Amino acid sequence: GAVVSQHPSWVICKSGTSVKIECRSLDFQATTMFWYRQFPKQSLMLMATSNEGSKATYEQGVEKDKFLINHASLTLSTLTVTSAHPEDSSFYICSAALRDRPLDTQYFGPGTRLTVL
Amino acid sequence: AQKVTQAQTEISVVEKEDVTLDCVYETRDTTYYLFWYKQPPSGELVFLIRRNSFDEQNEISGRYSWNFQKSTSSFNFTITASQVVDSAVYFCALSLWGNRDDKIIFGKGTRLHILP
Numbered sequence: 001g002a003v004v005s006q007h008p009s010w011v012i013c014k015s016g017t018s019v020k021i022e023c024r025s026l027d028f029q030a031t032t033m034f035w036y037r038q039f040p041k042q043s044l045m046l047m048a049t050s051n052e053g054s055k056a057t058y059e060q061g062v063e064k065d066k067f068l069i070n071h072a073s074l075t076l077s078t079l080t081v082t083s084a085h086p087e088d089s090s091f092y093i094c095s096a097a098l099r100d101r102p103l104d105t106q107y108f109g110p111g112t113r114l115t116v117l
Numbered sequence: 118a119q120k121v122t123q124a125q126t127e128i129s130v131v132e133k134e135d136v137t138l139d140c141v142y143e144t145r146d147t148t149y150y151l152f153w154y155k156q157p158p159s160g161e162l163v164f165l166i167r168r169n170s171f172d173e174q175n176e177i178s179g180r181y182s183w184n185f186q187k188s189t190s191s192f193n194f195t196i197t198a199s200q201v202v203d204s205a206v207y208f209c210a211l212s213l214w215g216n217r218d219d220k221i222i223f224g225k226g227t228r229l230h231i232l233p
Binding site for chain 2: 034043105107108
């Protein structure tokens with residue numbers, strides 16, 4: 001089946017630094033990638049939808065200047081948390097949808113746990 | 118607007134008991150998909166099932182079964198003869214068909230504890 005990887009799997013950083021998280025579709029081309037955030041014991045909340053070659057679409061309440069998304073190729077999307085603060089500590093999960101198929105299946109990455117000190 | 122409700126926040130059962138996780142969804146669209154995902158302590162989401170709105174057939178996969186009823190907008194998930202390894206958070210989710218910009222809407226999840 002389709003495989004999605006995320007790197008790093010976990011990261012600890014100091015407040016004020018920026019952190020980049022990569023999401024790769026390993027064996028398929030993903031026209032659309034999604035970024036989710038999950039706080040402890042809560043559900044996944046969609047942050048943004050990323051289409052290859054175009055600007056990401058952010059959900060209401062998500063700061064686009066703080067969470068920079070780049071989807072430069074059909075296999076890679078990156079999320080950069082700029083000037084991270086402790087309240088940004090969360091589990092970030094990406095998913096990828098297969099190219100040229102209805103949005104019926106998303107393949108999820110294993111997640112990245114971000115801790116901001 | 119679309120919505121998924123998982124009223125059971127947390128459930129504990131003793132191993133080998135059967136357990137049903139409830140899911141109720143809301144949408145005005147006639148074409149949509151419903152999903153169940155399992156999230157073990159490791160955090161990685163495990164896809165369990167996808168069902169489209171035109172297929173109301175119930176499905177069984179080993180100890181897992183799903184009951185889809187459009188009349189009540191429910192898509193319930195039953196684990197028979199539960200095992201400790203079934204302990205996880207289970208999410209029910211909904212997505213609309215056809216629009217590539219559409220998204221998956223997750224319920225809040227049900228945390229399932231299987232006690233030995």
